[in-house]
Amino acid sequence: VQTSFETAVEDHLDDVHAYLVYLTGDRGLAEDLTADTFEKACRLWKRYDARRASAKTWLCQIARTTALDHFRSESRRRRREHVYNLDVPEAVEGTYGEGLSPTIESALAALSAGEREVIALRVLLDFDGESAARLLGISPTACSTRLSRALKKLEDGVRSHVAA
Amino acid sequence: MSQPDSILTAELLAARPVASTELRARVLALATEAPVAPPRRPHFRLRVLVPVAAALALAAAVAGGIVGSFSSSGRRAATPPPEVFSSSSAGAADRAQSLPARKAAPTPTAGLAPSTSRAQSYEAEIRLRVQNLSRATKRALQLTRSFGGYVRSVDYGSGTQAGTAGLVVRIPIGSVQAAIVRFTALGAIVEQHVSIQDVQASFDARFRRLQTLRTQIAAVQEQLADPKLATDARRTLAARLSSLRAGLVALQRVQSQAQKRVSFATVSLSLSSHKAAVAPPPKPGRLQRALDHAGSILLRELVVLVYVAVVGVPLLLLAALLVSGERFRRRRATDRLLATR
Numbered sequence: 001v002q003t004s005f006e007t008a009v010e011d012h013l014d015d016v017h018a019y020l021v022y023l024t025g026d027r028g029l030a031e032d033l034t035a036d037t038f039e040k041a042c043r044l045w046k047r048y049d050a051r052r053a054s055a056k057t058w059l060c061q062i063a064r065t066t067a068l069d070h071f072r073s074e075s076r077r078r079r080r081e082h083v084y085n086l087d088v089p090e091a092v093e094g095t096y097g098e099g100l101s102p103t104i105e106s107a108l109a110a111l112s113a114g115e116r117e118v119i120a121l122r123v124l125l126d127f128d129g130e131s132a133a134r135l136l137g138i139s140p141t142a143c144s145t146r147l148s149r150a151l152k153k154l155e156d157g158v159r160s161h162v163a164a
Numbered sequence: 165m166s167q168p169d170s171i172l173t174a175e176l177l178a179a180r181p182v183a184s185t186e187l188r189a190r191v192l193a194l195a196t197e198a199p200v201a202p203p204r205r206p207h208f209r210l211r212v213l214v215p216v217a218a219a220l221a222l223a224a225a226v227a228g229g230i231v232g233s234f235s236s237s238g239r240r241a242a243t244p245p246p247e248v249f250s251s252s253s254a255g256a257a258d259r260a261q262s263l264p265a266r267k268a269a270p271t272p273t274a275g276l277a278p279s280t281s282r283a284q285s286y287e288a289e290i291r292l293r294v295q296n297l298s299r300a301t302k303r304a305l306q307l308t309r310s311f312g313g314y315v316r317s318v319d320y321g322s323g324t325q326a327g328t329a330g331l332v333v334r335i336p337i338g339s340v341q342a343a344i345v346r347f348t349a350l351g352a353i354v355e356q357h358v359s360i361q362d363v364q365a366s367f368d369a370r371f372r373r374l375q376t377l378r379t380q381i382a383a384v385q386e387q388l389a390d391p392k393l394a395t396d397a398r399r400t401l402a403a404r405l406s407s408l409r410a411g412l413v414a415l416q417r418v419q420s421q422a423q424k425r426v427s428f429a430t431v432s433l434s435l436s437s438h439k440a441a442v443a444p445p446p447k448p449g450r451l452q453r454a455l456d457h458a459g460s461i462l463l464r465e466l467v468v469l470v471y472v473a474v475v476g477v478p479l480l481l482l483a484a485l486l487v488s489g490e491r492f493r494r495r496r497a498t499d500r501l502l503a504t505r
Contacts, residue, residue: 006195009192009194013187014183025505031183031186031187038191042197068498096181097176098179112505113502113505114499123173123176138495158172
């Protein structure tokens with residue numbers, strides 16, 4: 001069923017935003033990228049075909065492209081300025097959600113963007129394995145493997161923080 | 165998922181990030197400017213495209229076949245009909261059989277009239293295909309007698325499926341044209357040949373020779389009538405007269421035979437009742453022609469398709485390989501990028 005862009009925004013703004021928060025690990029950046037994503041989506045809405053993919057998948061695909069473009073330009077900028085920092089970013093309270101325990105926040109921050117991405121897609125946005133795999137450009141098996149590794153790493157991170 | 169995973173995911177879900185009011189207002193402002201609903205674009209799928217392409221190719225072939233059948237029938241109508249009868253050509257029977265109404269028509273050679281003022285040797289050979297050999301042979305003999313002619317020879321033989329008869333008849337020269345017309349009406353003409361040879365010169369030469377002999381005989385008779393002629397000379401002249409008279413008689417006989425020979429034409433009739441070795445194929449109808457054209461067009465389409473496949477498939481495979489390689493490279497780069505953040 002073809003929906004209006006306004007309906008798509010109302011239904012999936014939080015999904016896209018949550019996905020970008022997990023992908024970037026930065027709330028402010030996620031807000032900017034969310035706005036950019038919907039700006040692009042508004043321009044591309046004429047091309048959207050509901051028979052090919054759901055609006056949520058389509059919007060998340062645009063969000064991912066937008067975020068990756070940002071990451072690449074950021075990497076180039078950092079290389080130019082010689083300030084590239086591989087250190088784990090410090091967790092800012094409330095980055096990954098309001099009321100989330102600092103332990104989990106820290107554990108999430110310790111994950112890579114790719115690991116947080118798959119958690120966001122499968123857990124927060126409730127994508128099935130096939131849709132998530134298509135969005136990530138990998139096979140469903142690889143997607144499942146990536147999810148279990150990410151959750152295992154998250155769990156280990158939480159445990160280590162609790163032990164410390 | 166394991167138990168700790170479930171607790172974790174539940175906590176993650178409970179604390180799911182929500183867009184701020186400012187962001188919501190900003191994005192909704194965009195949404196009000198967007199079109200209400202995207203226009204539906206035609207969505208082509210391979211499983212639909214392939215049957216549609218096949219149906220189009222078939223329709224094009226059928227349409228081409230129908231158009232081709234019309235144009236070919238038009239060409240046939242514009243082509244003049246072939247000459248059916250020939251004075252001495254084999255294979256005319258097939259054409260004559262395909263057009264039975266024409267087989268009784270007088271042939272061009274039947275119009276070759278013998279000269280009434282000059283002596284001519286007239287010979288005709290006719291080969292006919294007949295339905296009933298016995299009846300045709302009897303009819304030919306009756307015709308010969310009715311024209312005042314006679315039969316020189318008859319050779320008749322028939323089997324269960326085929327039979328032949330050979331007749332050599334002599335027809336008075338004045339009736340030979342009409343006789344040939346009647347003979348050719350007995351069946352389909354397979355072959356016909358008429359030969360006319362002028363023999364007037366030999367007649368004239370013999371006539372002059374006869375006149376000379378008569379003059380010489382008269383001169384010898386005049387010398388013999390002289391009473392003063394010596395006995396030896398009389399004996400010699402008597403012997404010469406006898407020789408001249410014998411020569412005159414012989415030459416008169418030759419002249420008479422030649423006269424009789426040219427007063428009759430020789431007609432050789434070959435009749436056969438066996439079927440044609442190869443039956444002419446029936447003319448195809450318009451539907452058959454359309455199907456033939458459609459088949460040839462389909463064949464041409466298939467050839468083009470095979471050509472495109474032979475040339476295009478390696479290129480497509482190469483392109484697919486390049487695209488796959490580029491996708492793989494980008495995915496690896498993306499994975500590395502996401503792993504470092």
